[in-house]
Amino acid sequence: MTGDGVVRMRGYLRRRAWGLGVLAGWSVVESVQTFVVGYAVAKALDDGFLRGRDAAGLWWLALAAVATPSDDPGGSMAAVVVGGEGEL
Numbered sequence: 001m002t003g004d005g006v007v008r009m010r011g012y013l014r015r016r017a018w019g020l021g022v023l024a025g026w027s028v029v030e031s032v033q034t035f036v037v038g039y040a041v042a043k044a045l046d047d048g049f050l051r052g053r054d055a056a057g058l059w060w061l062a063l064a065a066v067a068t069p070s071d072d073p074g075g076s077m078a079a080v081v082v083g084g085e086g087e088l
Helices: 003-015 017-051 054-067 073-085
Strands: none
Touching: 003 017, 017 054
């Protein structure tokens, strides 16, 4: 990338700092949700079903279900922020 391109990119990103911050925040929210679901499924298998404790496995799966939103709030927020800020 040429020096002029870098300068233009920095200016573009600086004008959209708020939107980038919102997207970063939503990325953290989504990664925590992904971790909780993965951890709950692993615990359901390891501490539940594979040990013959079906009730414990079902409780862990219930936690995974509760941690999973019915829609994609992060994707919706990204569309609003990026759509409101203009094209990349």
